[in-house]
Amino acid sequence: xxxxxxxxxxxxxxxxxxxxxxxxxxxxxxxxxxxxxxxxxxxxxxxxxxxxxxxxxxxxxxxxxxxxxxxxxxxxxxxxxxxxxxxxxxxxxxxxxxxxxxxxxxxxxxxxxxxxxxxxxxxxxxxxxxxxxxxxxxxxxxxxxxxxxx
Numbered sequence: 001x002x003x004x005x006x007x008x009x010x011x012x013x014x015x016x017x018x019x020x021x022x023x024x025x026x027x028x029x030x031x032x033x034x035x036x037x038x039x040x041x042x043x044x045x046x047x048x049x050x051x052x053x054x055x056x057x058x059x060x061x062x063x064x065x066x067x068x069x070x071x072x073x074x075x076x077x078x079x080x081x082x083x084x085x086x087x088x089x090x091x092x093x094x095x096x097x098x099x100x101x102x103x104x105x106x107x108x109x110x111x112x113x114x115x116x117x118x119x120x121x122x123x124x125x126x127x128x129x130x131x132x133x134x135x136x137x138x139x140x141x142x143x144x145x146x147x148x149x150x
Contacts, residue, residue, distance in 0.1 A: 010040055010044075011035065012033050012034060012035040012040065013033070013034050013040055013043060013044065014031045014032070014033050014034075015031065015032060015034060015043060016028045016030065016031060016032075017030040017031060017032050018030065049071065059091065059095045059098065059099075064088060064090050064091065065077075065091065065095075068088075069081070081099055081102050081103070082102065082103065082104045083103070083104065084100065084103035084104075086099060126142070129142055130142070131143045
């Protein structure tokens with residue numbers, strides 16, 4: 001598929017009129033549409049912070065990691081984790097093991113692809129392959145491809 005020069009993104013979101021309402025509840029029936037880009041961004045950020053805040057009590061939400069890695073993961077410690085160089089004697093072995101799996105993959109510095117590899121053949125395969133099909137040693141599975149907007 002050749003690039004048309006168009007960009008795609010979220011043009012509007014619908015949220016419950018009542019900010020305390022559960023958007024998944026069948027009883028939530030009154031909605032409002034947001035189509036101003038800055039308000040969409042703000043609304044999505046607030047939603048994500050609330051959603052990911054549900055993880056309270058997990059390693060990155062309690063000290064010492066909550067003090068070392070901010071919400072945007074823009075700290076020196078976050079970079080150490082991504083580089084596979086972070087250790088801390090004040091965290092459990094289980095947490096240290098989990099952190100070791102957050103290391104960047106070796107191909108992160110590969111140059112970006114300049115040609116599109118999506119064509120009708122590829123799209124056809126993605127639609128019929130089972131998500132559990134083994135693909136490559138890259139660590140990616142077909143679920144990553146199936147999530148693409150074909």
